[in-house]
Amino acid sequence: MFLTCISALAPDKLATLCSFVSPSVYEYIADCVTYDAAILVLQDLYIKPKNEVFSRHLLATRRQHSGESLDEYLQELRRVSKDCNFKVVTATANRDEYIRDAFINGLLSSMIRQRLLESKTLDLATAFDQARALDLAQINSESYLRLRLV
Structure with missing residues (x-):
């Protein structure tokens, strides 16, 4: 300026x-x-690049805080959404992004969620493939430990 x-x-x-x-x-x-x-x-x-996947996770999981007005809550949602890298997409791509966000959000394994959130950008198919591979590795590791104890 x-x-x-x-x-x-x-x-x-x-x-x-x-x-x-x-x-x-x-x-x-x-x-x-x-x-x-x-x-x-x-x-x-x-200027550090923003993690789109984590930003979407923050937006999807943000809840109104006690004592926070509706105006403040909406303003905070708008602030968080700026790092989400929204762009014009087809309905199918939009649906896949929402499914990806819900998939990551609903995972029981915090370790798998953490690994997925390490990606700056991530499509649904890649998220699912990575989650499946991590889940299988975790199951195999637990089986390996049980076999060693026997």
Whole structure:
């Protein structure tokens, strides 16, 4: 915003940026030769990608808190939904995303849920395949332990 305000003066954007960051931040961009390169370095440093699957889980499981007004509750749902990466999709794709969210939400195994939530994006088929593989591995591991004890 500052650069927009002084754009008529045609400032050197990189020099201006370097003048207004702290010394610890400057260390990251000191070797950049263009403003755009410096911005890319700072974005990689400070902007972390959101986990779409976890954001959808948070949205699906968010309940109104005691003492929270309806306005506050709706505002919080809107805030949480910003990280869900909603996009225009077909009815089938929309249905599959809802099924995926319900599937993850309803799992009895917190370990399987945790492993699925590690994925930043995840379609229904992949979620089911991963869950089935993890479930089978857990069952086989328990069988292996029982055989060793006998």
